[in-house]
Amino acid sequence: MKEAKKALCITISLGAVLAGAAVTAVLLWKFMENKCSVSGIECGSSGTCISPSHWCDGVLHCPSGEDENRCVRLYGPNFILQVYSAQRKSWHPVCQDDWSDSYGRAACQDMGYRNSFYSSQGIVDDSGASSFMKLNTSAGNTDLYKKLYHSDICASKTVVSLRCIECGVAGKTMRQSRIVGGSSASPGDWPWQVSLHVQGTHVCGGSIITPEWIVTAAHCVEEPLNNPRYWTVFAGVLRQSFMFYGHGYRVGKVISHPSYDSKTKNNDIALMKLQTPLTFSDKVKPVCLPNPGMMLEPNQSCWISGWGATHEKGKTSDELNAVMVPLIEPWRCNSKYVYNSLVTPAMICAGYLRGGTDSCQALAMRGAEAGDARAALRERPRGLFRQLVAGAEGDSGGPLVTLKSRIWWLIGDTSWGSGCAKANRPGVYGNVTVFTDWIYRQMRANS
Incomplete structure (x- = not known):
């Protein structure tokens, strides 16, 4: 009898060990399968993970150098396609000779535009390039980048202009309105504007850049609001009161800039990836990301939009x-009478130094009050959310756009300011022109 009990105990123990080993193996397999999902991008067959910031930075980080082999970008207001040469450590336009839409689709995919392609055409190069990347049509390999070679001659004298998505197209009724100092928008005026809700409350604004991706401010998604399950996105609806009846989109991923500083608001930008893609219409469209080489005027006319307060503390x-x-x-905004050197290159100022017109930043509480509210939300996320956004002024994360070459470009996201519409206290925005490459890297790594 004792021997039977002993045998049974041994059998149960062995079964538990084997079950534990199986669970461990499954978890390990899952971890190995997704090991680059958080830490970065996988280097092809080698399995090495590198940070997205190391992709296309001119330095070989992958054993086979694949992190520098598929580096593309769009340049200037005409969307000139440029490919990075690791050999010459510089960007070069692609000659239109023998180019086809199939190559354009491949380049768009490498910028993170999954299954998205709009147009590809040859235009006169205005970047002043003396060297081009040219297609070797006799190369047997189908890989676009292995077909490209350096050439000082481009027979067609035109370079590739590539549009991965039809963006920056708005309604025709462009009235000057707003926020503090403006009036309401009409349907289709700002079709990229979205409202970001937590538990039925508007918290921040955002901008559509693809059917799946939204740009907003990093300070909107500070912990604990970095959890995507808190967020719902509303697009194409002008009135907050109508959003309760509309269809909201759930957020699947929140990506805050790794160098965001919550104290100084430096690098105040974040991305949200939707669980299901938006359906574009006259009221729901993407805005264009700014390309390097945009050359904005010092006092370029821009537009801000949002559901923020129409007066301070409103x-x-x-x-x-x-x-x-x-x-x-920047020099004017950083003067001792304005923000006294608080504005970094990752920020831009817009507004009137005389005051009267401005955006109102969301989550406007400062210091201990904001910290206490966030702590309360961490403990009881449903019950005390309204305490967190008490006094929130709602424009944060929303777009600062400009019209150039008949296209609307996203050049800023509403970040911070001292009050709303005060003299010598203009609005400060995340400088999206600095973050375009980072956005593309995230889209590519999380496609």
Whole structure:
């Protein structure tokens, strides 16, 4: 009898060990399968993971150098396709000779535009390039980048202009309106504007850049709001009161800039990836990401939009508002009478130094009050959310756009400011022109 019990105990123990080993093996396999999902991008067959920031930076990090082999970007307002040469450590336009849409689709995919392609055509190069990347049509390999070689001659004298997505197209009724100092928008005026909700409350704004990706501010998604399950995105709806009846989109992933500083608001940009893609229409369209080489004027006319307060310490607006604000040169914004060197190259200022027109930043509480509210949300996320956004002024993360070459470009996301529409206290925005490459890398790594 004792021997039978002993045998049974041994059998049960052995079974438990084997079950534990099986679970461990499954978890390990899952970890190995997704090991680059958090830490970076996988280097092809080698399995090495590298940070997305090391992709296309001119330095070989992967054993076979694949991190520098598929580096593409769009340059200037005409979307000139450029490919990075690791050999020459510089960007070069692609000659139109023998180019086809199939190559354009491949380049778009490598920028993170999954299954998205709009147009590809030859235009006169205005970047002043003296050397081109040219297709070797006799090369047997089908890989686009292995077909490209350096050439000082481009027979067609035109370079590839590539549009991966039809973006920056808005309605025809462009009225000067807004926020603090403006009036309500009309349907289709700002079709890229979205409202970001947590538990039925508008918290921040955002901008559509693809059917799956939204640009917003990093300070909107500080912990604990970095959890995607808190967020719902509403697109194509102008009134907050109508969003309760509309269809919201769930967020699948929140990616904040790794160098975001919550104290200084430096690098204040974040991305949200939707669980299901948006359906584009006259009221729902993407804005264009700014390309390097845009050459904005010092006082370029821009527009801001949002559901923020229409006066300081006021409630968020039920209607979407928008208004024109000019850019303010960095040296002027950093003067001792304005923000006294608080504006970094990753920020831009826009508005009027005399005051009167501005965006109102969301999550406007400062210091201990904001910290206490976030701690409360961490403990009881449903019950005390409204305490967190008490006094929130709702424009944060929303777009600062400009019209250039008949296209609307996203050049800023609403970040911070001292109050709303005060003299010598203009709005400060995340400088999206600095973050375009980072955005493409995230889209590519998380496609």
